[in-house]
Structure formats: structure tokens, C-alpha cells
Amino acid sequence: MAARHKLLVVTIIIFCLFSLSQPVQAADNKLYFNGKDISDEVETIQQEGELLIKARQFAKLINAELKWQPAIKTLRLTGSNGEVVKLMVGSPYIQIRKNAIKSKTGLVLNEGHTFLPLAGVIEAFGYLIEFNREEKEVYVFKPETVIKEICWSEDGNSLEVIVDELPPYRIVKTDNPNKIILEIDKARVANEFTDNVSNNNFYLQVKNIADSALLRLIITSKYPIPFNRDGGISEEEDRLVLSFLPQITNIAWTKNDMLMIEANGNINKPEVLYLEDPRRMVIDIPSLMFNELDINLPDNEWVKDIRVSQFKYDPVTLRIVLEMKNNDILQEIPREAGDMIAFKPAKETVVDNLQYKNGQIRFDSTAELVPDLFLLEDPARLVINLFNAERGASFLEEIELDKQLVRKIRTARFDEQTIRIVADLAEMTGYGWREEKIEQGYRYLIELKNKFSAINLVESPDYQDINILLTGGVDYEIKKFSYPHRIVVDIEGAVDNTENLVLPEPKGLIQDIRTSRYELEGKELVRLVFELKEFNGYEVKTDPATKKINIHLPKEEKIALPKQGDIIVIDAGHGGFDPGAIGQNGLEEKDVNLEVALRVAQKLKEAGQKVVLTRSSDKFISLKQRVRLANSLPAKLFISIHANSFNNNISSGTETYYSDTNTNAAASKKIAQLIQEEMTEKVKLADRGIKEESFYVVKYTRMPAALLEIAFISNPHEEVLLGQSTFQEKVAAAVNEAILRYLQLEVAE
Template sequence: MQLRWFALVVLSLLMWATPAQAGRFLQWRFREAENRLTFSTDTGVQPTAQLLSNPTRLVIDLPGTQLGRSSVNQRVGSLIRRVRIGQFNRFTTRVVVEMAPGYTIDPEQVQFLSARGRQWSVILPEPQRIGQQQQTDNLSIPNFRVTQNGFFIRTNATRLRRIDVDRSRDRRTIDIEFKGADIPENLLDLRRVELDRYGVEEIEFKDDDRLILTVAPDSPDWTVSGGSLGLSIVPRSGRVLDNDRPTANDDPIIIAVPRPDPSTAPPPTTTLPDDFRVPNARVLTMIDPGHGGKDPGAIGIGGLQEKDVVLPISLEVARLLSERGVSVLMTRSDDRFISLQARSAASNRARADLFVSIHANAISLSRPDVNGVETYYYTSGRRLAETVQRQILSEISIGNRGVKRARFYVLRHTSAPSILVEVGFVTGAQDAPRLADPAFRDQMAQAIANGILIYISENF
């Protein structure tokens, strides 16, 4: 009896202690003598880093991290001048280290060290006056520039998609095709630029959406990435993130951050630019809240009904997607019964591009220890399932039950790539109180919507 009471107290303490967010930014420090910035978070994080110019600043993003207090803007020294820390978006804390005007750092010498992904040290090289280095790289070709780790092409387009990189068998050429940006005409007229920089001998502009690099056989793979001002041709190690504050001379330089101990790190995440929008409502997504009406779905702790959990989440997902320009239809938007057949048929009739069914899981009430999120696909929804599952885990601290293949009716009979997200267990001691909480449901909806938007940004 007493033991049981004790167990209940421990359980409720654990539930109380479960943070709604993946991680919290704890503290930071800059040691001027060592050019060393240290910071810590309460859970493992995989930062991303880039170097922006004018003034030169190292921008470090911590996905899945909440600052949880007011922003920092502090002078820390003379050449490495300022540290700014703020909440970049709802789920990302951004740390910016700013150099004195006219000074820059060699991005290849920036060193990241971590202890279990929670304690990070960033050691910066001594800042150098901007000048010499750039002059030797000045090719004076309009719309083309050699940057500090690659090449930059000025274009008016911003949203790259379907990037296709193909390296020849002898490793001497890399053929890069892409959609979403056009190589400027003066470069197409020029046809090729001889470089001999970073192991790249020349770049041939094959077409407005295709370029071929001739490289040394030991050169890394290269790719293009899109920024707000143009294309960066960069070693294939990372993507360009949303700019800190883009100016006319910004060429983001991606800095590779080593992975911390994988057992404590959250899965890698993709950042959706804040201004991402689907133009002309050209992607149609069918959102399918499970159950409804006479069919309550699973019933869990305290009588929590699946149909009441999944409807508000689905409505919020629909709202968030519409806000970004996605066309959205729902199989139900109120508490009514819809057959499985009718759900798939509605999607097929509307020729939806994506189908996302939202459910909550259940197991016997005697198994409150079973908790977590899982996402199902049957055939074509696999990558969508992986993207959504990964996004949920990066934004929310919840158990990971993985991406699974299953022969659910709606997955088998819907022509669009389709997935079924189980947002947690109504029978789970950890999940149930959170699924009953409107704030948590909104957070879950946000993560699912972000996953769908990332998939759309990569595939449409």
C-alpha cells in the first residue's frame, strides 16, 4: 500500500518534470584570452553554424532549444566584439558572435567541441583584417564571386528544389541540376569560368538550371544551396539556413559542426525558413482526423477520448498549413462519423497531393508505461513519414516509437503519398495528460505542420 503510494508520487513528479520543449539554454561565457565561447543546454543539441558578412558574424543555431529568458547583446572584446543570443524562432535559440567592422575569421579554423551534446566550446581563430585574401579571388565577373569556402552566383530566385548531384565515375566532374533558380545570362554566355580554387578547376554553365564542375579527384562532393540572394556552390556538408539579417553582400558560409555523442543528440533537423510559402496554393493536402461521432476511437486515462484529441490537433495543422499557402481539405472538421472508405475516396476525388491521418494510440490501461509517437506509411508515404516523425522529435520531448509500415485502410486506398501519425498514447502515463492539454496539442500540431511543410519544400 505504502509502496504503491510512493510509486504514484514518483510517477507524478516525473510527469511534472517532463519539459514541454526538447531543451533549454542554460548559460554562456566568452573567454577573450582564448577566443573561446562556451555554452550549455540541458539536453543534447546538434548546432548548425554559418558565417555571414558585413559585419562578419558567426551564427550558431540550436534547434529544439528554448532560451527561456531575455535576449543577450553584450560587448565581449575588441576584435571579437559582441555576443548576441536570442530566440530565433519558436524552437531555435540563435547565438551570434560578431567581429569588429573590417575584420573576418577563417571559417575553416572555427572549432566546435562538445561534451555529450550539452556543453559546447567554440574556439575562434584570431580575426584578420578583410583585404588581401579577397583581392586574389577577384575575378570581376558580374554575378559571380569566389567566397571563403566556395562560389557564389547572384540570382533573383531563392527557393531551390530537386537538386540532383551526379559525380562521374572517374570523380573528375560533378554534374549539378536544380529547379527554382536561373543562372544569370551573362554566365551562360560566358559558358565556363576557370578557377583552380578549392580543388575546382572550372565551372561550366551548361544551362540555366545546370552546371558542371571539373574537380580534382580528391575534391569533396559539391552542391548548390539557395540563399535569399543567390546560389552558393559549396562543399556538400550542409544547407544554407535562413539568414540572420541578409544584406546585399551576404554570402553565408556553412561551417561544419561535428556531431555530438549520438545517443544524446536529437535527430538532425531541417530549418524551415520563416518566410516559406507555397505559391498559388498549388499543393493540396488532405488532413484526416481519426474517428469521430459515434466512434470515439481509443479511450484512455480519465476517459480521454482519441477523437477529442485528434480533432483540435488536425484543425490546427490545417490552419498552420493554410497560413503558408497550402490548400487544405479535411475529411471532417467537427465531431462526426466518417467511414474509412469515405476518407480515402474524398482524398482521391480531390486529387490531393498528400494525405495525413492523425490518430492517438492506445494499449491496455494496465500499461501506462507505454508512451511515444509513431508514424505509419504503406508505400509512397515513407519519406513524408520520416520527415514528420523527425520533426516531431526535434520539436517535442516525447518517446520515439519510430516510422513503421502498416496495411491501414486509409494508407492502402489513398492514391496520394499518405501517412498516419499516432501522436501519443491516451493510455500512457506521460502522454495522456499532455494530450489532454490544449497547449501541448498546439505544439504537436506545429511540429506536424512543420514536417509537412519541410517535405513540401523539398518535393514540390
């Protein structure tokens, strides 16, 4: 008995001493869990600077199973994703699976309850913790996105943020052009994350803004970053891509006396001017970024010195100044690659015999030259600059033509070095030029309009492809005729040079190829006819107005054309700097559209459908980008979500649009009808009916497409509805139902 008492007394004394040396006190921190203040719901204590939380409350919070084994004083937590964490009273170690991390206190017993160190344990369950020591606030949140890596793209023109799942994000506006701030919601960096961004010029900072549960990536540069805040960021499958304007990478005077400028991306057409006293040549290159580089300028008879600077930021312009030794001029030579331009000293020449014939502008030159050609709009003009040139006797100032292509040709001395030819065109057309050696020098032929560069047939085991290649973009129309089966391609805006073209030998499915000129509704067309041995359907795989037309023909009937696919594209209208319509109380259409689109996508996914959203966050995408995305997918439906507006507060109701010019007009009308029906039945606003209108996204998508105008945001009553989540949910349910009904009908057919 006595021994037992003694033991008890000793235990009590030790316990008291223990308690004295390590005072336990209730923590006065504020604790936020996933952005919610839960300070009053959980008990926390502070010991040795460690914040401890009551174990049972903690387990409940994160939905973990708790097991207390009194015999070995061990607490075991099993998380919903199978995470296992063990703590033992008296041991500072927290065992997480096979690893152990050390905390200051370990598991603490206080008034008969176990308390565990919050910071060490919560991270094992995939949460992030952030202390705001001064204000004594603790934030715990679960990141939904893991940033695996941030790195430069191969060409160094874009930064790629590689993530496990695309998060909501935004570019934060800053007044500092040297800085880009990208905010990503509920994100954390991966454990193996490495900074592959920082280098001589750039510095990456990753800041966890715990109180708003977001991660901020701050990229700072020594130089202003030419980054386009609207549209400079794009989403790819597993990454966010921040695209930069290209940088200059090399500038050199070469052995064969040329000035060469290289960049790590496309170099736009430079503007050149000459200044006197001292004589300088100034080359301004738009949208090119400065980079510190060594200029390779060996001694030569033309250029004394080269200076490079970022001349302007708005718009971004790089300036190269050459200090010239004499009165020479350098002129750009035709490019071989988009990321390189070269200039060489121009020879003095006399140009003469300017004339126009059959879509061709022609002149002669005593020395070889490189004409600088470009088009101007409104009115359409083709400008031809000839450097270091003098006009001869038959190089008239004005030639009146009034021909079908060219109305008039004017020539003038543009500046001291340049003769300029301006051809007033009937409309914008393509052009090309070539050089011929003649007795007295060289002849230059500038040809207007696009031409065919090749027509070829490509055979694969299951398909036959027809490719029509042109020198420039053209509009075209493809028709199918029967008896015999023929594919007819009508091309507008091209010169018929097919006689000079070697047409391919008919093979495979193609029995014969014919070409002809054709006039339709006053338009001159070139018609190509491909006669087929048999016909099993066809597919046009190219966009309107292209340089390459591709027609895809299956060889056998059973090889059905690639199905339209099974993806449903949901398009939330507007976004980013384009808010769409704005209600009287400030509700922005883009937010409603996105909210409804996300809900529709969620419902469709639950119904087992594959869904792609054109945007899943508040960002701007153009109409063209929306269509391009949809057309690049094997998509079977495209649904655009919008809210309507007018200049009064009484217009009201729901309407759905489709386009007769869509490649699937009938199916488009069907889905529009179903959406309108479901909306009228479930959402019960005024029924404005379905309407045919050539809105961009329903016209150019190559799958059945409809555009829903849910209600009028300009009507205060409907604005209130549009902002309510219950209403949004109802709309999403109606759209979902309409889509599912459409799919069933499709199956039935």
C-alpha cells in the first residue's frame, strides 16, 4: 500500500513539475479553416510556442478516423484518403506513414483530452497552414491544385506553369512593367517543386496568401516584361502558359557583309529610316524585346557602330541604330526563316519600263534589287519600295488602268533613297514576285492574286486525301454531286494557273481531275472537279480562308468518317476585360454565364458525358478562339451560354439562337428547340422562341450549335434571378436535360 502511495505521490509531483515547467495555456489565436473562422468551434492550447488542437475535434474537422490506444498512449488518425498519422504521449515525433517529423511538444494530455500539434499533423493530410504571427491568425486550407513545375518553354518565349488540374487564376494588374503577378486559387507547390524560372534576367517568387487561400507567383525582371495582360495567358491541358514577346538573341555583321538579326521568335516587319549628321540607319522592330547581348561587329567598310535599345514599351519596339561610314543604305533581303532578318548594302540602280499586263506589274532594273512589298487597306493598295533607285524615262509617275485588279499605278520618290510604286487595287489580293535575268540587267515581275502551288493526292490504307495548296488564303466551297460521284471545289480569289500545274495522276478513289473557270453571281471562280470511283462520304478538314484545302475521303463505307466525337463543348460567353452586359445593380453577364456553364458541365459529367469548357475562369477569349477550340475537338455539340440585354428595363424572357449556315443546321435547330422547350418548362420566363441568326460561335462551329440567352440582365427582376444560385441551378438543369434529350434522339435515329 505504502509503496503504491509513494508511487502516486511521486507521479503527482512529477506531473506538477512537468506542468509548471511547461505551462499550458488556452491559445488566443484565431483559426480559419478553408477560409472560415472556426476559433469558437475548436479548443486550442499553446505550449512551447506550438499550437495544439483537441484531437477529437481535429479528426472531425478533416473527416479522419481517430483511434486512442490508452495502453500505449498512442493516437492514430486515418484520413479519408488513407493517410495514417501516429502520435505518442511523451514523444515529440509525429509518424506519418513510414516517416517521422519532429514537433516541439508531440501529443499532449490536458485535462483528460489529447491535443496534437496542428502544424505538423495537418500537412500530412494535404492541408496547408499559414501563421500570421502578428495578428495571431492561423489559416488552414486544402489546396486543390498542385503546381508541379514552372519553367521556360523551349524557345524561351513563354513561361509554363505545370499543374495537376487547371485552377481558377488571374493576372493581377500592377503598375510596374517589370513585374507580372499570377494568382492561383487554392494551390500549393509540389514537394519536388524547383524554380526553373529565375535566371540573370528573371526572378520568381512564390507567395502563399493564406488568408485568401491562394498562391501568388510573382515574376520580376530587370527589364519591363513585354507581356500582354489581356490574352497573354492561355490554358493548355495541364498548364497555364504566359506568352512573352520574343527577344533579340543575336546581331552580327557577317563575313559576306550582311547585317544579321536573330530572335527567339518571329520578327515582325521592321521599319527603317535614315538620319543624317552623322549618318545613321535606324531599324525599328515592333513587338521585339531587348536582351543584353554582345554585338559582333568586325571592321568593315559600311558600318561603324551598332546600338540596340528598347525604344518603346507601348507598343513594344526594339530599336537598332547603325552608325554608317558612308552614304550607303542597307536593304532587307527576302527571309528564309521568321526568326531571322538580314540586310545587305544595296547597289545603285536605274529602274525603267514599268508596265502592267494580265495581273502582273513589271519593271526592269540595271542592278539586282530586292523590292519591299506590302499591302495597305482602305483603300486597298499594294506598295512596292525600291531602294537606292533612280527612275528611267519609261517609269511613269502615273498609269491609269482601271483594270479588274488594278485601277491605277503611281510612282514617286518616297525619300532620298527610295522609289515607291503604289498600285491602287480593286480589292485586297495576294501577291508574289520573281526576278528574271535580262540582257540589260534584271526584270521584276509582281504577280497579283493567289495561285495554285500544287494539287496532290495522298493515299493511306483507309482514306484518300485530296490536298489543294495555294500561295495565299482563299475562300472556297466544296460540293458533292452524283451520277457520277464528284467532289467539286469552287475557289474564289485565285488566279487559274492550273494549266501550268502538273496535276497528279488519278489514283485510288479518284478517277479523273478537271479544272475550269466559272462565273457564279458575278464572282470569278476556279472550279476543280474530282470524279470518284465510289463515294463513302467526305470530310473537309480545313478552315475557311486557308492556303491548304484538305478533303478526306474514306475508302470503304464501313470505315465511317471519324465520328463527330463525343465531347460536348460548353461556352460561357464573354469574360476577362469583356464583362458582357451589365445589370442596373452591377451584376456582370460574364459571371452569370460562367456560373451556369460550370453547373451544366458538372451535371453532364455526372451523366457520364465528356465536357470541355471554352473557359472555366474569368478570362477573355475571342469568338475566333472559341470556335477554333471547338473545331479542334471531336465535338458533337456546342452550347453557348449568355444573358440578354437591351436599353430599357422591361425587355424580358428566354430565347435560343441557331444558325442556318452552321454545317449541321438541322441538328442545331433541334438542340435550340429542345433548350428553349426545357427552359420554358423549368425556368418559366417569357418564351421568346428560337431564332435563326448568324452569331459567330453558332455559325462557324462545325458541329450542331446553339446559343442560349437565359434572361435579360437589363431587367431588374431578371437580374436578381440571374444572380441567384437556385436560379442558376434551375437553368443548368434545363440545359442539361435538353442536351441529354438531344443525345437520346440522336441514338434513336
